[in-house]
Amino acid sequence: MLSQNDVQEAKARGNLAYSLYIYEAPLRLWHWANSIIMLALAISGYLIGSPPPTLTGEAADHYVMGNIRFIHFVASYLFAIGLVARVYWAFAGNIYARQIFLPPVFNKEWWKEVLFELRWYLFLEHTPKKYLGHNPMALLMMFFFFTILAFGMLLTGFGLYAEGADDGWMNALFGWVAPLLGGSQQTHGWHRLGMWIMMSFAVLHVYAAIREEVLSKHSLISTMISGWRMFKE
Amino acid sequence: MSETFYEVLRRQGITRRSFLKFCSLTAASLGLSAAAMPKIAQALETRPRTPVLWLHGLECTCCSESFIRSAHPLTRDVVLSMLSLDYDDTLMAAAGHQAEAIIEMVKEKYRGNYIVAVEGNPPLNEGGMFCIQGGRPFVEKLKETCADAKAVIAWGSCASYGCVQAARPNPTRATPIRKVIADKPIVCVPGCPPIAEVMTGVVTYMLTFDRIPALDRQGRPKMFYGQRIHDKCYRRGHFDAGQFVEAWDDESAKKGFCLYKMGCKGPTTYNACSSMRWNGGVSWPVQSGHGCLGCSEDGFWDKGSFYDRVTGIHQFGIEANADVIGGAIAIGTGAAIAAHAAVTALDSLRRRAGNKDAREGIEA
Numbered sequence A: 001m002l003s004q005n006d007v008q009e010a011k012a013r014g015n016l017a018y019s020l021y022i023y024e025a026p027l028r029l030w031h032w033a034n035s036i037i038m039l040a041l042a043i044s045g046y047l048i049g050s051p052p053p054t055l056t057g058e059a060a061d062h063y064v065m066g067n068i069r070f071i072h073f074v075a076s077y078l079f080a081i082g083l084v085a086r087v088y089w090a091f092a093g094n095i096y097a098r099q100i101f102l103p104p105v106f107n108k109e110w111w112k113e114v115l116f117e118l119r120w121y122l123f124l125e126h127t128p129k130k131y132l133g134h135n136p137m138a139l140l141m142m143f144f145f146f147t148i149l150a151f152g153m154l155l156t157g158f159g160l161y162a163e164g165a166d167d168g169w170m171n172a173l174f175g176w177v178a179p180l181l182g183g184s185q186q187t188h189g190w191h192r193l194g195m196w197i198m199m200s201f202a203v204l205h206v207y208a209a210i211r212e213e214v215l216s217k218h219s220l221i222s223t224m225i226s227g228w229r230m231f232k233e
Numbered sequence B: 001m002s003e004t005f006y007e008v009l010r011r012q013g014i015t016r017r018s019f020l021k022f023c024s025l026t027a028a029s030l031g032l033s034a035a036a037m038p039k040i041a042q043a044l045e046t047r048p049r050t051p052v053l054w055l056h057g058l059e060c061t062c063c064s065e066s067f068i069r070s071a072h073p074l075t076r077d078v079v080l081s082m083l084s085l086d087y088d089d090t091l092m093a094a095a096g097h098q099a100e101a102i103i104e105m106v107k108e109k110y111r112g113n114y115i116v117a118v119e120g121n122p123p124l125n126e127g128g129m130f131c132i133q134g135g136r137p138f139v140e141k142l143k144e145t146c147a148d149a150k151a152v153i154a155w156g157s158c159a160s161y162g163c164v165q166a167a168r169p170n171p172t173r174a175t176p177i178r179k180v181i182a183d184k185p186i187v188c189v190p191g192c193p194p195i196a197e198v199m200t201g202v203v204t205y206m207l208t209f210d211r212i213p214a215l216d217r218q219g220r221p222k223m224f225y226g227q228r229i230h231d232k233c234y235r236r237g238h239f240d241a242g243q244f245v246e247a248w249d250d251e252s253a254k255k256g257f258c259l260y261k262m263g264c265k266g267p268t269t270y271n272a273c274s275s276m277r278w279n280g281g282v283s284w285p286v287q288s289g290h291g292c293l294g295c296s297e298d299g300f301w302d303k304g305s306f307y308d309r310v311t312g313i314h315q316f317g318i319e320a321n322a323d324v325i326g327g328a329i330a331i332g333t334g335a336a337i338a339a340h341a342a343v344t345a346l347d348s349l350r351r352r353a354g355n356k357d358a359r360e361g362i363e364a
């Protein structure tokens, strides 16, 4: 994970390797599927709280809110299943599959790397470093604004969903969420705020990915597509 | 002590015919089958009457007002006869020391065998001095009265959650019953006020079956609070269709479209209004064209405007909702990215022009 360690590992594994296989297929598949699902969740979720303009005519002729909510719920199940699968892959996959769940927060060296990345993003460093796995700064962001938040969205989301469900597994598993957060209305508020934070992260994430792709001398976006990290020099 | 409910009712001048009618009405309103009716009748005929002490803390008496307007005159008479005999500041004839003595008497005579119904709640600040009864803080009276009770009913949102007197900043520290009484089963019947038939239903259930109705996580009887307003609302079809009132008195309002955009809290409120309705089934808030306020939900006064769909999240100390905070975060992020991208572009232009040796390969 450390840039220096990475270099050593690169040496050890490939001896002057110019590309390394980093992200295995299930992880890549999950990444892109999840991106699309999250987009669907954010848009449908936004429309649940702020619906489109009213429709005239007979109620029986339309099903707009029904469809929006249907999309949200189907996407949320896919999101939940994907997340569970992703957790499984953290155990089954290579070390890079574990990163977003276990940032090495007790490793001083790693924090130094985070600091370095911060300086790089603040234009205080002029030479970007290269990493085999995630860049430490990105990892930190992913951990807080994706991993933790994703479980938060899952809990508040199913907490709200459980309200419509009768006593059953859903209620037993998630019925406690809404009362804990101060009621149904508050839970809606937190869930919605989570959407905004998540989407802000996503925009930042995409920007950083493109920027690193251009500036640093190794591949990022194509790595998430093919799995291979290419070092361009 | 050995007097049964039935005997009490007969003494109050209620005929057997009316009594049986009452039993079937009760069975129906509790959602029980016709077979339950004889059981109710039998229980009331044989079971010794359970006394009910009705206390009033910080409250507006809207629960009592609702209660005595129970739709069916029969229900009202019967349930009132079952109750008011013992103690209720508002309804009973006795006053002063005489009245307070009743509590002592019931406590002694029916130890562990009476029900306390509380309307309102005790304020705890300044040693409870914001609500004085019989010369001492209500909280003391409440604790003493509940000490030997079999069960406690918390009437309305006041007793269940705190309601308006507990709204921020809650100067008197008005506190819901379940935070003051810890060792008794408590049935919460929230609402401001609760529906009359819900109140009489809960009382009748407890008195006839001598047990507490099934409660949900927040201590509310499932039979009445198990469903969201939104899930039984007759305007739900318009919600699903996407047909909303956008402004009071617009065309949609006249057509009776869904009040979601006008801030209706039906989707986040658990109560029986949309199925039982009010005033004997005459109408209910949404039917009269106004959104639900969420009056039976915890802290409904502090949940932002009654007329907004997306409301404030209080933890931020400021009155801001998810869209305001989230929008600011999103715009901030966008602006930061734009600025960062601009600086990045300038920086690389400058360095490309200046020192070419900025290019470096992998150290290996």
Ligand code: HEM
Pocket: A038, A041, A042, A044, A045, A046, A048, A049, A050, A069, A072, A073, A076, A077, A079, A080, A150, A153, A154, A156, A157, A158, A160, A161, A188, A189, A191, A192, A194, A195, A198, B267, B310
């Ligand atoms: C990261 C993923 C998610 C995002 C961005 C998201 C976003 C949103 C947003 C913005 C709302 C509208 C809130 C409001 O204004 O009331 C909403 C509502 C809701 N979401 Fe999600 N959500 C996500 C995941 C989930 C999950 C996993 C579930 C689980 C079933 C879920 C269930 C719900 C439910 C039940 C509602 C309320 C629908 C209604 O009131 O009709 N969401 N979501």
Ligand code: HEM
Pocket: A027, A031, A034, A035, A036, A038, A096, A097, A099, A100, A133, A134, A135, A138, A142, A146, A198, A201, A202, A205, A206, A209, A220, A221, A222, A223, A224
């Ligand atoms: C077009 C949009 C996107 C692009 C181009 C993109 C690109 C990337 C890239 C290049 C990486 C690998 C980072 C590295 O090499 O260190 C990555 C990882 C990641 N991205 Fe995205 N991303 C996109 C959308 C999203 C969205 C919408 C989300 C969800 C909010 C997301 C969440 C993640 C996560 C959680 C990882 C870590 C993957 C793992 O280790 O499992 N991405 N993304």
Ligand code: SF4
Pocket: B229, B230, B231, B233, B234, B235, B236, B237, B239, B257, B258, B259, B260, B264, B265, B266, B267, B286, B291, B292
């Ligand atoms: S009027 Fe209120 S309770 Fe009825 S469907 Fe619309 S939002 Fe739901």
Ligand code: SF4
Pocket: B191, B192, B229, B269, B270, B271, B273, B284, B285, B286, B291, B292, B293, B294, B295, B296
């Ligand atoms: S419709 Fe809503 S605000 Fe009105 S009485 Fe019922 S729960 Fe309370």
